[in-house]
Amino acid sequence: EAQVTQNPRYLITVTGKKLTVTCSQNMNHEYMSWYRQDPGLGLRQIYYSMNVEVTDKGDVPEGYKVSRKEKRNFPLILESPSPNQTSLYFCATSSSGPYNEQFFGPGTRLTVL
Amino acid sequence: AQRVTQPEKLLSVFKGAPVELKCNYSYSGSPELFWYVQYSRQRLQLLLRHISRESIKGFTADLNKGETSFHLKKPFAQEEDSAMYYCALSSYNSWGKFQFGAGTQVVVTP
Numbered sequence: 001e002a003q004v005t006q007n008p009r010y011l012i013t014v015t016g017k018k019l020t021v022t023c024s025q026n027m028n029h030e031y032m033s034w035y036r037q038d039p040g041l042g043l044r045q046i047y048y049s050m051n052v053e054v055t056d057k058g059d060v061p062e063g064y065k066v067s068r069k070e071k072r073n074f075p076l077i078l079e080s081p082s083p084n085q086t087s088l089y090f091c092a093t094s095s096s097g098p099y100n101e102q103f104f105g106p107g108t109r110l111t112v113l
Numbered sequence: 114a115q116r117v118t119q120p121e122k123l124l125s126v127f128k129g130a131p132v133e134l135k136c137n138y139s140y141s142g143s144p145e146l147f148w149y150v151q152y153s154r155q156r157l158q159l160l161l162r163h164i165s166r167e168s169i170k171g172f173t174a175d176l177n178k179g180e181t182s183f184h185l186k187k188p189f190a191q192e193e194d195s196a197m198y199y200c201a202l203s204s205y206n207s208w209g210k211f212q213f214g215a216g217t218q219v220v221v222t223p
Binding site for chain 2: 033035040041043044045049050058059090092097099101102103104105106107
């Protein structure tokens, strides 16, 4: 079964404590992307990766890092989380770019105290 | 810069009535426009994209380059259409960037 998974699904942490949200897909997709969803703002792109070893910034990359060492995984790293990073995070994948259909993960709800 | 505007945060319609969700965009090149939908307790999923020129679940959307709009329409709303709808924009020229609008919550009442 084609899947996009995210872990953890829920996380409460404190300011400054490094964390990683994982995203994994078994669809052999080249493109992966991270978004954050905030009330009234919709989804905003954080980072994306067109293929392995190629990543680039979206609209709101500050405070986040990513890596794409293998096709199936695209972790989102918060080196020093702050309360303004409290949000709902979604990972998405598509076969070759965002102009094709994107398949979304279930979301990770992060609270930074 | 790319920008997507959805002016309505909430749209409440009666079952069987027409529904139109507005979407305007700003982009200097040739955009690819999409509508994504999020039903309650389900993942965000693609509803339709302008390049496909399809009608999905009775919904249609026409790209109007003169008015820079991509409004979503359905002639007869059903209760199962209640969901959050996002207009979104991409382009082959903008590499991997993707922009969503703020979303419109649609509530269909019987």
